[in-house]
Amino acid sequence: MRGRIGGRGVPIAAQYQRIALISTARRSAEEYVAEDWSAVGKAIKARSRELGLRQRELAERSKISQAIVRELENHTVERRRSRRTLEALSVALEWHPGHLSAVLRGETPLRPGETGDPTDEILSRLESIQDHLQDITERLDTMSSRLEAVAARTDEQHR
The missing domain is CATH 1.20.5 (Single alpha-helices involved in coiled-coils or other helix-helix interfaces)
Incomplete structure (x- = not known):
């Protein structure tokens, strides 16, 4: 038919x-509404200024056309960009590759060195606990030494 x-x-x-x-x-529609391309543009513009990069230089670094960089920075064209574009710009701006994607979704971007893996937070907490335990151990050792010294003086005084 x-x-x-x-x-x-x-x-x-x-x-x-x-x-x-x-x-x-x-x-x-909810996914599109949740995207904040204006925030992406502001982030790109602020970071470019911070690094002293012009649009042309950012385009060269990211291998993204200068026209797209301009559109994103100024939020002049309302259209979705690929994940690869956002990753390339993030890396060119010396951020984590997922930085601009996080900004787009209204999430807190990862800091340098973070992977987004939930085990990173666990490892970080474990390292903090280890540091605290080391500090406690050092304090106990100091207290133990002082107690031994006091006990030795007391023994000498009673003899």
């Missing part, structure tokens, strides 16, 4: 199949 949904001579089933594929590739 042939119809007129979107193309002449194209079977309706094929047209519906194409529409279904397009729809699954699209994201929900």
